[in-house]
Amino acid sequence: QKEVEQDPGPLSVPEGAIVSLNCTYSNSAFQYFMWYRQYSRKGPELLMYTYSSGNKEDGRFTAQVDKSSKYISLFIRDSQPSDSATYLCAFNGNNRLAFGKGNQVVVIP
Amino acid sequence: NAGVTQTPKFRVLKTGQSMTLLCAQDMNHEYMYWYRQDPGMGLRLIHYSVGEGTTAKGEVPDGYNVSRLKKQNFLLGLESAAPSQTSVYFCASSSPRYQQYFGPGTRLTVT
16 A cells, blocks of 8 residues: 555646645554645645644635545635646655655646 | 755756756755656655755665765765656755755756
């Protein structure tokens, strides 16, 4: 079983739609749950992080963690063309981060 | 603050050549990392350092060496480049551990 699973399939949505992304993980020792955003030809940047089960909101973004199911999600409301990027889930453990493969999101005006 | 910077931004090497990628950070972070990113493979950790003078192997260390002689710098070396090392290389630093700051990347092509 892979430590982190993230379906890398590209996702195209019309402007204003809700974007839903998710990852599963297998390592129970993970304590921090993160989402990074990576624009084309740029380095990843931290978008959101949390360390507890439940929801965390930041503007149009909501991060959801379900530790019992080992499942995390990212929701983007009222998506904008500027949200077009690759989104990577990440989990901490042993002085390093374990990353998902990333989801490419395209928001069509 | 410049954050994390990487030198060079682009490089083309021939098989067997060597080179060093330089990463510098001005945030006084203890931890530094080198990743490679390939299509369909995501970010994979090559080597990392938890402090000046220390290094450790990551997920894909073969063919690479690193050094952390100064806290602000982390060097990645390729002694004998191979086409399989064609990739985009990212350096990152962190403190606390969970929030890593990434550099802009180095695009390396080995022919």
